[in-house]
Amino acid sequence: MLMHGDHIVCISHGEDADGLICAALLANLRGAKPILVTYEEFKGALIDVNYPTEELYICDLCVRDELIGEILRIAEFARVIIVDHHPTAEALLRRLERSGVQVVYSSKDCASVLLYDQNKVELGREGARLAAYAAVSDQFEDGPIASRIISMFDRQILEHEALILTHALFRITSNDFRQRVVEELGRYIIPHRISGLVEAAVSHLEHMASLMEEIQSKAVRLGRLAYFDASDEPSTGAVANLILDVLDVDVGVSYKPAIGGRVNISIRGRRGIGLHLGEITREVAMRHGGFGGGHDRASGASIHKEKLVRFIEDLEMALSQPLKPF
Template identity: 30%
Template sequence: DHHPCSGALERLRGAGVEVFHEEGASTAELAYRFFKPPREMSRVAVYGAIGDHMVSTPWYEEMLEEWDIKSLFFEAGVLVLGLEALGRNYEEKRAVVEYLAGNNLPSQNPRLVELAARQSLLNEELRLRVSREARVLGDVAYIVDPGGSLGTAAFYARVEKGVRVGVAVERRKEVCVMSLRSTRDVDLNALLRRIAVRFGGHGGGHRQAAGARIPCSVLKEFLEELARNL
């Protein structure tokens, strides 16, 4: 696990589960370091690190000296965008895992390449839509029902509007599900754990990437409180 520590990890340890926990590294990196598979599989872990945006660890820097960086980023892009396009199609995702376990290149899988190309175009359309439609509240930019990946939309809301926190919200009946992305000086995990419960919801995650669920009836008040606490 690579999330900020919580009581859940201690409960797992108390139940006899071996826990490997470290913040700042991707779970792909942690899995590689824990299980120690053949060196050739390290590039698969690097794909995961790139996909998780966790590319500042000593292990990652070491891996860049062992693989061609251009190929790493190309293969990671095909893989991550392809998986994003698959959404909740877990059966096909399991097939991708099997494919990777055979030390095969994502770029040599025609299905993944096709999905990645399509998703890349969708993400560019999403960026332009967020740039036009996101609203700014203090140092928070937000967009409701962006019509794409919430995490990607939150990232672009922050970047395109030049603020510290981007929020992308999807309304699911009476509940608003959201992803948030922030600059390095904001601890979203701590903020959401403190604020979301005041509005009858819950939230948390990483310091710069987190999520929350709150009643849609208090969405505006929640966003205002978030902006006040930055």
């Protein structure tokens, strides 16, 4: 591995395999120092980048408007490369490109696959394997580049290794552990051989199994939906998906308290239900003084906690109206 000290830095999404694998590929390729961040830590990490950094990679992180100033500041003394696949305002990326920032972007493949594709000669077959793990983990297996890469390997072994990594990362949130995972992945150690990873993955599965038992006994059914209080869980979206796994309903709703007396609500729908949950959620949330929206089968809302029961009742009413195509 090349050593460049802090001259080459990679700020990457620290919460999932795609972000970690971007950091591992860049550590291997460029000796880049990995800085793993959540969205809350993203801005602070940018502020910390100063001369003599010569090269900054920003990976698997959706760039927001308010971060442009920091990125342009860094671009005055360093080469900045953004590698991402999140739905991002086209104009924002163009503006960064015009200021000399290199943008590697596609919404059709995950960030690690895009990064691999740019450097496939140097990264070789083991780099491709890592990128393929990220595609499986991010559920971007059907991406135009990903599908080609995945076909190079034994599909089942690839998927199993990728999911050991994915599930372990749900369980282990300490930065030290994740830094070690990046370092070992960068040396092309396969996930099940990274110490602690299998145990963490199994521990996550066990946690999911007991959560499913709890959903089975405590979730409340209301017509086509069921809802469950996810106050003790990190991700309301994951819980809403589990509701669909456990119960025979079309829509899972899960929520937990947020700041200012509000609740954050996640809503997930089964494939083929013929409704656009994002549009329904936006309309019902607005009716109750909140906001919301999203995709056809995955949406979210934020409302005041006193409105929660009425929100869920109105959501169920909207779901039960005659199906109209969208």
